[in-house]
Amino acid sequence: MSQLKEIHAQTLRSTSTQHPHTLFLHTRILHFSSSHDLDYAFRLFTQIEYPNSFVWNTLIQACALYAAANRWNEVGLLRKMMTDKGVRKEPGCSSIEIDGVDHEFFAGDTSHSQTKDIYQLLDVIEDRLGSIGYCPDVSQAPMVDETIDGKQQSLRLHSERLAIAFGLLNLKPGVPIRVLKNLRVCDDCHNVTKLISKMYNVDIIVRDRARFHHFRDGSCSCMDYW
Ligand SMILES: [Zn+2]
Ligand SMILES: [Zn+2]
Structure with missing residues:
Protein backbone atom coordinates (compact mmCIF):
# COMPACT_ATOMS: atom_id res chain seq x y z
CA MET A 1 0.00 0.00 0.00
CA GLY A 86 -0.21 32.44 -1.21
CA VAL A 87 -2.93 31.79 -3.77
CA ARG A 88 -1.49 31.98 -7.24
CA LYS A 89 -3.88 33.98 -9.32
CA GLU A 90 -3.73 33.75 -13.06
CA PRO A 91 -1.84 36.87 -14.18
CA GLY A 92 -3.56 39.18 -16.65
CA CYS A 93 -1.95 38.96 -20.06
CA SER A 94 -2.73 40.78 -23.30
CA SER A 95 -1.18 40.28 -26.69
CA ILE A 96 -1.14 42.34 -29.86
CA GLU A 97 0.23 41.45 -33.27
CA ILE A 98 2.20 44.03 -35.21
CA ASP A 99 3.74 43.18 -38.59
CA GLY A 100 3.36 39.47 -37.96
CA VAL A 101 5.05 39.60 -34.54
CA ASP A 102 3.13 38.87 -31.34
CA HIS A 103 3.87 41.18 -28.42
CA GLU A 104 2.77 39.98 -25.00
CA PHE A 105 2.23 42.15 -21.94
CA PHE A 106 1.54 41.12 -18.37
CA ALA A 107 -0.02 43.50 -15.83
CA GLY A 108 2.65 46.01 -14.77
CA ASP A 109 5.09 44.57 -17.32
CA THR A 110 8.34 46.46 -17.78
CA SER A 111 10.15 43.88 -19.89
CA HIS A 112 9.30 45.17 -23.37
CA SER A 113 11.95 47.12 -25.30
CA GLN A 114 9.50 50.02 -25.75
CA THR A 115 8.52 50.09 -22.06
CA LYS A 116 9.63 53.71 -21.58
CA ASP A 117 7.56 54.99 -24.52
CA ILE A 118 4.56 52.88 -23.49
CA TYR A 119 4.49 54.28 -19.95
CA GLN A 120 5.06 57.83 -21.19
CA LEU A 121 2.07 57.46 -23.49
CA LEU A 122 -0.01 56.05 -20.62
CA ASP A 123 0.88 59.19 -18.63
CA VAL A 124 -0.24 61.40 -21.51
CA ILE A 125 -3.47 59.42 -21.87
CA GLU A 126 -4.13 59.70 -18.14
CA ASP A 127 -3.63 63.49 -18.23
CA ARG A 128 -5.98 63.82 -21.18
CA LEU A 129 -8.56 61.59 -19.49
CA GLY A 130 -8.31 63.69 -16.33
CA SER A 131 -8.87 66.87 -18.32
CA ILE A 132 -12.18 65.54 -19.67
CA GLY A 133 -13.37 64.63 -16.19
CA TYR A 134 -12.59 60.92 -16.13
CA CYS A 135 -12.33 59.49 -12.63
CA PRO A 136 -10.94 55.96 -12.20
CA ASP A 137 -13.28 53.28 -10.85
CA VAL A 138 -10.96 51.65 -8.35
CA SER A 139 -13.50 49.10 -7.16
CA GLN A 140 -11.98 46.41 -9.36
CA ALA A 141 -8.32 47.04 -8.63
CA PRO A 142 -6.65 44.23 -6.71
CA MET A 143 -7.41 44.54 -3.02
CA VAL A 144 -3.72 44.23 -2.11
CA ASP A 145 -3.29 47.90 -2.88
CA GLU A 146 -4.51 49.71 0.17
CA THR A 147 -4.26 53.30 -0.97
CA ILE A 148 -6.40 54.96 -3.62
CA ASP A 149 -3.21 55.95 -5.41
CA GLY A 150 -2.00 52.37 -5.37
CA LYS A 151 -5.27 51.10 -6.74
CA GLN A 152 -5.26 53.73 -9.44
CA GLN A 153 -1.70 52.78 -10.30
CA SER A 154 -2.54 49.10 -10.59
CA LEU A 155 -5.59 49.76 -12.78
CA ARG A 156 -3.44 51.83 -15.07
CA LEU A 157 -1.07 48.92 -15.43
CA HIS A 158 -3.66 46.35 -16.51
CA SER A 159 -2.15 44.42 -19.39
CA GLU A 160 -4.61 45.55 -22.09
CA ARG A 161 -3.65 49.20 -21.47
CA LEU A 162 -0.01 48.41 -22.15
CA ALA A 163 -0.98 46.53 -25.32
CA ILE A 164 -3.27 49.35 -26.50
CA ALA A 165 -0.58 51.99 -25.83
CA PHE A 166 1.90 49.84 -27.74
CA GLY A 167 -0.59 49.64 -30.61
CA LEU A 168 -1.06 53.42 -30.64
CA LEU A 169 2.72 53.85 -30.80
CA ASN A 170 3.34 51.35 -33.57
CA LEU A 171 0.31 51.17 -35.86
CA LYS A 172 -0.37 53.65 -38.64
CA PRO A 173 -3.25 56.05 -37.92
CA GLY A 174 -6.58 54.50 -38.88
CA VAL A 175 -5.40 50.90 -38.47
CA PRO A 176 -7.57 49.12 -35.87
CA ILE A 177 -5.85 47.98 -32.68
CA ARG A 178 -6.57 44.30 -32.01
CA VAL A 179 -5.85 42.92 -28.56
CA LEU A 180 -6.34 39.46 -27.07
CA LYS A 181 -6.75 39.25 -23.31
CA ASN A 182 -6.82 36.07 -21.18
CA LEU A 183 -9.09 37.53 -18.48
CA ARG A 184 -12.31 39.55 -18.48
CA VAL A 185 -11.79 43.28 -19.13
CA CYS A 186 -12.53 45.23 -15.94
CA ASP A 187 -15.08 48.08 -15.82
CA ASP A 188 -12.42 50.78 -15.60
CA CYS A 189 -10.35 49.49 -18.53
CA HIS A 190 -13.59 49.20 -20.52
CA ASN A 191 -14.37 52.87 -19.79
CA VAL A 192 -10.84 53.99 -20.56
CA THR A 193 -10.73 52.03 -23.82
CA LYS A 194 -13.99 53.66 -24.93
CA LEU A 195 -12.47 57.10 -24.24
CA ILE A 196 -9.20 56.24 -26.01
CA SER A 197 -11.13 55.14 -29.11
CA LYS A 198 -12.72 58.61 -29.19
CA MET A 199 -9.63 60.64 -28.25
CA TYR A 200 -7.41 58.94 -30.82
CA ASN A 201 -10.17 58.30 -33.37
CA VAL A 202 -9.21 54.65 -33.62
CA ASP A 203 -11.12 51.35 -33.58
CA ILE A 204 -9.99 49.06 -30.77
CA ILE A 205 -11.06 45.43 -30.81
CA VAL A 206 -10.47 43.48 -27.62
CA ARG A 207 -11.20 39.77 -27.36
CA ASP A 208 -11.34 39.00 -23.65
CA ARG A 209 -12.29 35.82 -21.80
CA ALA A 210 -15.99 36.60 -22.17
CA ARG A 211 -16.49 38.10 -25.66
CA PHE A 212 -15.42 40.54 -28.38
CA HIS A 213 -15.51 44.27 -27.65
CA HIS A 214 -15.38 46.65 -30.57
CA PHE A 215 -14.64 50.14 -29.27
CA ARG A 216 -15.36 53.04 -31.61
CA ASP A 217 -16.00 56.74 -31.08
CA GLY A 218 -16.43 56.42 -27.32
CA SER A 219 -18.70 53.38 -27.14
CA CYS A 220 -18.45 49.61 -27.27
CA SER A 221 -20.33 47.02 -29.32
CA CYS A 222 -21.20 45.10 -26.14
CA MET A 223 -23.31 48.09 -25.00
CA ASP A 224 -21.55 47.77 -21.65
CA TYR A 225 -22.96 44.31 -21.09
CA TRP A 226 -20.29 41.63 -20.73
ZN1 LIG B 1 -8.57 46.67 -16.10
ZN1 LIG C 1 -17.42 46.10 -24.41
Missing part, protein backbone atom coordinates in the same frame (compact mmCIF):
# COMPACT_ATOMS: atom_id res chain seq x y z
CA SER A 2 2.74 2.50 0.89
CA GLN A 3 4.47 1.86 -2.45
CA LEU A 4 1.24 2.63 -4.23
CA LYS A 5 0.96 5.87 -2.29
CA GLU A 6 4.50 6.83 -3.23
CA ILE A 7 3.76 6.33 -6.93
CA HIS A 8 0.58 8.32 -6.51
CA ALA A 9 2.49 11.11 -4.77
CA GLN A 10 5.17 11.11 -7.44
CA THR A 11 2.56 11.36 -10.20
CA LEU A 12 0.96 14.31 -8.49
CA ARG A 13 4.23 16.15 -7.97
CA SER A 14 5.47 15.65 -11.50
CA THR A 15 2.28 16.60 -13.35
CA SER A 16 1.33 20.18 -14.11
CA THR A 17 -1.39 21.33 -11.73
CA GLN A 18 -3.22 22.90 -14.67
CA HIS A 19 -3.63 19.56 -16.42
CA PRO A 20 -7.17 18.09 -16.37
CA HIS A 21 -5.72 14.70 -15.42
CA THR A 22 -4.10 16.30 -12.39
CA LEU A 23 -7.39 17.90 -11.43
CA PHE A 24 -8.89 14.43 -11.50
CA LEU A 25 -6.06 13.20 -9.26
CA HIS A 26 -6.68 16.06 -6.85
CA THR A 27 -10.31 15.06 -6.67
CA ARG A 28 -9.24 11.53 -5.88
CA ILE A 29 -6.90 12.84 -3.19
CA LEU A 30 -9.73 14.73 -1.60
CA HIS A 31 -11.87 11.62 -1.66
CA PHE A 32 -8.94 9.62 -0.32
CA SER A 33 -8.29 12.07 2.48
CA SER A 34 -11.92 12.11 3.51
CA SER A 35 -12.32 8.40 3.62
CA HIS A 36 -9.03 6.73 4.45
CA ASP A 37 -5.83 8.44 5.39
CA LEU A 38 -5.56 12.05 6.54
CA ASP A 39 -1.83 11.73 7.20
CA TYR A 40 -1.10 10.68 3.65
CA ALA A 41 -3.29 13.45 2.26
CA PHE A 42 -1.52 16.00 4.44
CA ARG A 43 1.94 14.87 3.27
CA LEU A 44 0.79 15.19 -0.34
CA PHE A 45 -0.57 18.67 0.14
CA THR A 46 2.69 19.85 1.65
CA GLN A 47 4.62 18.52 -1.36
CA ILE A 48 2.66 20.24 -4.12
CA GLU A 49 4.98 23.06 -5.01
CA TYR A 50 2.72 25.34 -7.03
CA PRO A 51 -0.84 24.87 -5.83
CA ASN A 52 -3.54 26.33 -8.05
CA SER A 53 -6.90 27.56 -6.82
CA PHE A 54 -8.39 24.10 -7.23
CA VAL A 55 -5.77 22.68 -4.86
CA TRP A 56 -6.50 25.48 -2.43
CA ASN A 57 -10.17 24.61 -2.47
CA THR A 58 -9.21 21.03 -1.73
CA LEU A 59 -7.01 22.24 1.11
CA ILE A 60 -9.81 24.32 2.58
CA GLN A 61 -12.07 21.29 2.50
CA ALA A 62 -9.27 19.22 4.06
CA CYS A 63 -9.06 21.79 6.87
CA ALA A 64 -12.74 21.18 7.56
CA LEU A 65 -12.14 17.45 7.62
CA TYR A 66 -9.25 17.83 10.08
CA ALA A 67 -11.35 20.09 12.23
CA ALA A 68 -14.16 17.53 12.22
CA ALA A 69 -11.61 14.92 13.32
CA ASN A 70 -10.27 17.27 16.04
CA ARG A 71 -6.86 17.33 14.29
CA TRP A 72 -6.15 20.94 15.25
CA ASN A 73 -2.43 20.66 14.67
CA GLU A 74 -2.98 19.85 11.02
CA VAL A 75 -5.60 22.57 10.67
CA GLY A 76 -3.06 25.12 11.93
CA LEU A 77 -0.28 23.80 9.69
CA LEU A 78 -2.47 23.81 6.59
CA ARG A 79 -3.63 27.36 7.27
CA LYS A 80 -0.04 28.51 7.73
CA MET A 81 0.99 26.75 4.54
CA MET A 82 -1.79 28.52 2.65
CA THR A 83 -0.65 31.90 3.98
CA ASP A 84 3.02 31.19 3.24
CA LYS A 85 2.56 30.02 -0.32
